[in-house]
Amino acid sequence: MVKRLSILTLLVMFLVLSAGISAAQDPLVYTVAMTEAHTKLVSQSPYVSPTPSCNASLALDAKGPLAKFVVGVSAGHKSGSYIPRHNLYAYKITDPSAKGPKKTVLIQTGNHNTETTGSWSFQGMVDFLLSSDPRAGWLRRHGEYYVYPLVNPDGRFTARGRGNPEMLEKGILSGSGKSDHNRVWNRQGQGLSTIDALTAAMQKDTGKKVDYYFDFHDGSEIKIPFYNTVPDLMDSPFSQAMIALDVEITPHASNGDPGMGRIWGMTKEGLNSKFACTPESAPKHPGVDVNMCVSWGRYYGIALYNTLINELDAFVYSPAITEEHTQIVARNPYVTPTPSCKAALALNPKGPLAKFVVGVSAGHKSDPYIPRHNLYAYKITDPSVRGAKKTVLIQTGNHNDEPTGSWAFQGMVDFLLSSDPKAVWLRRHIEFYIYPLVNPDGRYTRKGRGNPEMLEKGILPEGGSCDHNRVWDRQGEGLSTIDALVIAMQKDTGKKVDLFFDYHCCGGYFYTVPALMDCPYCRAMIELDVGIPPKASDGHHGMGRIWSMTEDGLNAKYAFTPELNGDTVIHCLNVGRNYAIGIYKTLNAPVRKKEPALITTH
Numbered sequence: 001m002v003k004r005l006s007i008l009t010l011l012v013m014f015l016v017l018s019a020g021i022s023a024a025q026d027p028l029v030y031t032v033a034m035t036e037a038h039t040k041l042v043s044q045s046p047y048v049s050p051t052p053s054c055n056a057s058l059a060l061d062a063k064g065p066l067a068k069f070v071v072g073v074s075a076g077h078k079s080g081s082y083i084p085r086h087n088l089y090a091y092k093i094t095d096p097s098a099k100g101p102k103k104t105v106l107i108q109t110g111n112h113n114t115e116t117t118g119s120w121s122f123q124g125m126v127d128f129l130l131s132s133d134p135r136a137g138w139l140r141r142h143g144e145y146y147v148y149p150l151v152n153p154d155g156r157f158t159a160r161g162r163g164n165p166e167m168l169e170k171g172i173l174s175g176s177g178k179s180d181h182n183r184v185w186n187r188q189g190q191g192l193s194t195i196d197a198l199t200a201a202m203q204k205d206t207g208k209k210v211d212y213y214f215d216f217h218d219g220s221e222i223k224i225p226f227y228n229t230v231p232d233l234m235d236s237p238f239s240q241a242m243i244a245l246d247v248e249i250t251p252h253a254s255n256g257d258p259g260m261g262r263i264w265g266m267t268k269e270g271l272n273s274k275f276a277c278t279p280e281s282a283p284k285h286p287g288v289d290v291n292m293c294v295s296w297g298r299y300y301g302i303a304l305y306n307t308l309i310n311e312l313d314a315f316v317y318s319p320a321i322t323e324e325h326t327q328i329v330a331r332n333p334y335v336t337p338t339p340s341c342k343a344a345l346a347l348n349p350k351g352p353l354a355k356f357v358v359g360v361s362a363g364h365k366s367d368p369y370i371p372r373h374n375l376y377a378y379k380i381t382d383p384s385v386r387g388a389k390k391t392v393l394i395q396t397g398n399h400n401d402e403p404t405g406s407w408a409f410q411g412m413v414d415f416l417l418s419s420d421p422k423a424v425w426l427r428r429h430i431e432f433y434i435y436p437l438v439n440p441d442g443r444y445t446r447k448g449r450g451n452p453e454m455l456e457k458g459i460l461p462e463g464g465s466c467d468h469n470r471v472w473d474r475q476g477e478g479l480s481t482i483d484a485l486v487i488a489m490q491k492d493t494g495k496k497v498d499l500f501f502d503y504h505c506c507g508g509y510f511y512t513v514p515a516l517m518d519c520p521y522c523r524a525m526i527e528l529d530v531g532i533p534p535k536a537s538d539g540h541h542g543m544g545r546i547w548s549m550t551e552d553g554l555n556a557k558y559a560f561t562p563e564l565n566g567d568t569v570i571h572c573l574n575v576g577r578n579y580a581i582g583i584y585k586t587l588n589a590p591v592r593k594k595e596p597a598l599i600t601t602h
């Protein structure tokens, strides 16, 4: 831990120092020396190791502190403008303690000599992968990242043009006769020092089986960042994930030149990459600076996380994922513990989320073994806005095999914390009380609808089925989750809830009682026309949604059970977002004539 913190501190210092040193000339400069300095820093991380091709090239007898990360040496240039020979570096990022199949991701930069904002974005992606962000931890457990931090160092040394003198002298040029290092990746074996060494290294390191390939560039006139990819990949999961992130970066279709890294990478002779793109950073973006370029790279890491978790864990949403997501949102300035969290401090909870604990589940000693789980709660609101606010309660995780509901829940929470103007408005006018996993012992088993504690204590609905969403009216009978959560929800909301949501699977609608089918929220959702209409059901008296509307429950005025279908995580996240937009449409609607205020303030 100490070691990791010091590396993070050094990374920050490096960022500040390198930005400061260079400010006198071009604040966005990224030299060969800066690549070496950054590689030195990351090489101290326990998640960074040499690649197989580094070990193979030890015969080169490379010198310096980065000797074990060398995969080749550039030609340099003797006469005319002098260029020293440069080491070509490679390293691997992964969590070595996580075994099992991992995705293969290749990241490179530095084809073109003046494209320094591309190098800053490259650094942003690498720093994200090595960060303490829980998503980065997940990416390190589920991926191997082969990193080539500067593929044309001789060119970068000159800080001009797109090739290098060796290419001109050996006549290894683009189809139109230009010296361009990103038009010759298919020219392996012709004697160009960088291409020969790097293509051999990349093929050896990845076994020619690459899942995702990124080659960071920029363009001198670009105002908005984007990435080029082939037309067939415009609708790929990664592109969908990037669009769903809702940042400026969008895919752009381009067939490219056969000698481009991204095109060569997708060929059989290259790396058989399933996905390849060239991020293009934007040196002419209004307000561009190092931090902005770094954040663009970070977005590639986050979009990759959203893509891979979709590929690998689409229909899993474990208690560990709930904890990871809660840790991410806990850093947000609009997120605070609820009053009941403070009351639960007597439980002496442990871990990074201790202050968000409202109770602890029973767990189960054996057959099956289930660890005890913390029960979490948090509040989302804009604390700078005082005065009367509406109260919205959001929960999920009653049922054990309903991950789509949890993903939609996450989509709603992520939207509420976003910079979208509708989210800003919602935070100013509403206090959201969030209970991200109400039956963690059941979710841990991934099967059924209840948990062993319910069976052992006989806390079952009439008929005897073990169902955690039929016992919300059984507070005080000794069920660990219901007892703790009901008390927490009542204390947090003062038993005055305006809107109640309990996310489930499956369907393509949300349940509400017949009397509410024409309520403002249902009308807003029908008007939104996003394929999630209301559906009437009186339900069961022990359901969260029915209990919440009783005086003994939360006096909720409106209560809904979203029932999610979903083929992809991204689809579920978007559905959750639409449920939040529905709240905005309901509460921020223009006042209609002869209609009372939609919901009275208390």
Ligand SMILES: [Zn+2]
Pocket: 111, 112, 115, 182, 217, 218
């Ligand atoms: Zn370029």
Ligand SMILES: [Zn+2]
Pocket: 398, 399, 402, 469, 504, 505, 506
């Ligand atoms: Zn359910």
